[in-house]
Amino acid sequence: MTNAARPRALAATVALAALVLPWVVARLGPAASYMLNLSVIFAIVAIALNLLTGFSGQISLGHAGFLMLGEYASALLTLKAGFPFWAALPASALLVGAIGFLVGLPAVRLSGNFLAVATMGFGLAVPEVMLNWAGLTHGSAGLMPKSPTIGGFSFGSDVAYYYLALFCLALVWYICATLLRSRTGRALQAVRDSEPAALASGINAAYHKALAFAISAAFAGVAGALYAHYVNFVSPNDFSIQDSFLFLAMIVVGGLGSLPGSLLGAVLLTVVSQLSTSLGQFSIILTGSVMLLAVLFFPGGLISLARRRRPTPRVPAPLAQRSAAGGS
Amino acid sequence: MFLRFEQVSLHFSGVAALSAVDLEIPQGGIFAIIGPNGAGKTTLLNCVSRFYTPQEGRITFLGRDLLAARPYDLASLGIARSFQNVAPFGRMTVEENMLVGLHHTIHSSALSQVLRLPGARAAERQARAQARDVMEQLGILEHSQRYADELPYGVQKRLDVGRALVSRPKLLLLDEPAAGMNEQETAELGEWILGLPAITGVTIVMVEHDMSLVMGISQRVAVLDFGRLIAVGAPQEVASDPAVVEAYLGKED
Numbered sequence: 244m245t246n247a248a249r250p251r252a253l254a255a256t257v258a259l260a261a262l263v264l265p266w267v268v269a270r271l272g273p274a275a276s277y278m279l280n281l282s283v284i285f286a287i288v289a290i291a292l293n294l295l296t297g298f299s300g301q302i303s304l305g306h307a308g309f310l311m312l313g314e315y316a317s318a319l320l321t322l323k324a325g326f327p328f329w330a331a332l333p334a335s336a337l338l339v340g341a342i343g344f345l346v347g348l349p350a351v352r353l354s355g356n357f358l359a360v361a362t363m364g365f366g367l368a369v370p371e372v373m374l375n376w377a378g379l380t381h382g383s384a385g386l387m388p389k390s391p392t393i394g395g396f397s398f399g400s401d402v403a404y405y406y407l408a409l410f411c412l413a414l415v416w417y418i419c420a421t422l423l424r425s426r427t428g429r430a431l432q433a434v435r436d437s438e439p440a441a442l443a444s445g446i447n448a449a450y451h452k453a454l455a456f457a458i459s460a461a462f463a464g465v466a467g468a469l470y471a472h473y474v475n476f477v478s479p480n481d482f483s484i485q486d487s488f489l490f491l492a493m494i495v496v497g498g499l500g501s502l503p504g505s506l507l508g509a510v511l512l513t514v515v516s517q518l519s520t521s522l523g524q525f526s527i528i529l530t531g532s533v534m535l536l537a538v539l540f541f542p543g544g545l546i547s548l549a550r551r552r553r554p555t556p557r558v559p560a561p562l563a564q565r566s567a568a569g570g571s
Numbered sequence: 572m573f574l575r576f577e578q579v580s581l582h583f584s585g586v587a588a589l590s591a592v593d594l595e596i597p598q599g600g601i602f603a604i605i606g607p608n609g610a611g612k613t614t615l616l617n618c619v620s621r622f623y624t625p626q627e628g629r630i631t632f633l634g635r636d637l638l639a640a641r642p643y644d645l646a647s648l649g650i651a652r653s654f655q656n657v658a659p660f661g662r663m664t665v666e667e668n669m670l671v672g673l674h675h676t677i678h679s680s681a682l683s684q685v686l687r688l689p690g691a692r693a694a695e696r697q698a699r700a701q702a703r704d705v706m707e708q709l710g711i712l713e714h715s716q717r718y719a720d721e722l723p724y725g726v727q728k729r730l731d732v733g734r735a736l737v738s739r740p741k742l743l744l745l746d747e748p749a750a751g752m753n754e755q756e757t758a759e760l761g762e763w764i765l766g767l768p769a770i771t772g773v774t775i776v777m778v779e780h781d782m783s784l785v786m787g788i789s790q791r792v793a794v795l796d797f798g799r800l801i802a803v804g805a806p807q808e809v810a811s812d813p814a815v816v817e818a819y820l821g822k823e824d
Contacts, residue, residue, distance in 0.1 A: 426674060437656075439654070444651075
């Protein structure tokens with residue numbers, strides 16, 4: 244098999260397995276089916292976050308906030324504005340994307356820990372707003388969006404909803420993969436690797452950073468809308484700062500700057516966190532341990548086991564010597 | 572005049588990094604800016620790149636006021652640069668690095684790229700063909716799908732200059748191209764840089780520590796000391812200038 248054919252064969256196998264999977268998992272009971280669907284929805288969030296953090300070099304501890312905005316956007320558009328789900332889903336993506344752009348604008352001046360704190364503030368604010376804006380959101384009583392339907396067919400069952408979520412995941416994956424191979428995707432990665440060099444190459448770094456926020460938020464919004472119409476209940480308690488950390492853990496464990504890594508990390512950590520929810524506080528410890536072990540043994544993420552080395556950021560030795568000597 | 576500095580002064584919280592620098596750089600060939608550590612060489616380069624804005628003075632390029640431009644406007648004005656740290660885009664492939672150098676020549680929106688509209692695909696194809704040509708000229712085509720970080724130091728250096736050159740700029744700024752290289756590598760690099768203006772028509776302005784490289788390949792040299800311009804001229808003139816010997820060469824020996 245040639246080098247080009249191998250990944251293609253693997254992708255085909257994974258795609259085929261993904262199509263058969265819900266029928267196998269359904270035999271394990273409804274809890275397993277729920278876990279599977281949640282994995283697919285969270286995989287969309289993980290890809291969205293990896294686009295921002297792994298490929299654009301901007302950290303976010305507020306993605307649970309974008310997810311929740313997507314939930315509410317879609318629930319309100321269907322319940323109060325009479326949108327069908329199929330229109331509310333892309334509309335939610337655009338709306339949350341626009342909010343993401345606005346969040347990204349001040350964020351382009353921040354980096355590292357400051358950006359982490361700023362986005363965390365956003366993530367903490369969203370549930371508070373949803374709780375207190377009761378006239379629109381019904382506060383803690385929540386909203387009850389319906390399952391999507393096509394003609395007479397309802398996506399009310401776990402298996403049917405799985406295919407809907409899987410279709411969205413495939414679409415988001417395709418868009419990200421295409422984008423990353425394009426001029427815009429290269430600009431995002433160039434800004435991540437060196438902002439001055441990116442500027443000197445004619446890349447408007449601030450615009451591309453905000454754009455990364457917008458696209459990432461839009462996809463998180465899609466995941467939020469999918470979640471809302473799956474569990475048919477939306478409340479300010481759905482997602483919290485803990486989930487933002489969970490999403491970050493997914494891409495670190497799976498592999499920063501890798502789409503397959505996002506999927507791997509999302510499935511692993513969704514399963515670990517769901518299986519351990521009955522353990523209460525121990526769930527966080529278990530999730531944290533998984534992250535710690537992964538970082539210790541696979542610093543490039545689990546995906547680094549499966550492919551050639553992707554260089555991790557480091558200071559080249561001559562550069563270290565030079566900066567010690569001091570430039571002019 | 573090609574590139575002109577008029578009374579350019581820049582100070583960082585009271586410390587003068589550049590004081591009233593007047594300098595004219597003609598088109599063509601290689602112009603070197605030298606000086607001891609902390610003389611303000613890279614600072615001057617960073618003013619052209621618009622990473623710094625001088626508090627006083629003017630910088631013009633082909634009669635155009637550069638201080639009115641934003642850093643990311645320079646590429647389309649025809650000004651490119653390399654950096655001291657090699658292969659700044661280390662986690663991208665060699666081909667991707669070259670394509671980043673062509674960023675400002677590809678005109679298509681993010682949406683048209685995602686939808687793979689015919690216009691965007693044609694622009695991308697053209698850019699890839701152009702990148703391929705330059706990679707072939709640089710002798711790095713065999714590495715095109717490798718990550719820049721994985722390459723040997725010398726190849727990374729060439730890649731970085733190639734990335735800056737790929738869009739055929741009028742002016743190329745090189746920030747210490749020989750940094751971190753041994754004598755033989757420096758000599759090879761110098762020979763390569765020396766050939767660039769004739770092949771590509773680019774004018775090179777180079778900031779450099781390595782005196783052998785500067786003396787060997789540049790037509791004119793400017794010397795900075797403590798942010799002041801103390802000499803400009805042909806390499807041999809400058810080397811025998813008493814002020815330069817005192818400020819720089821004397822200490823070197």
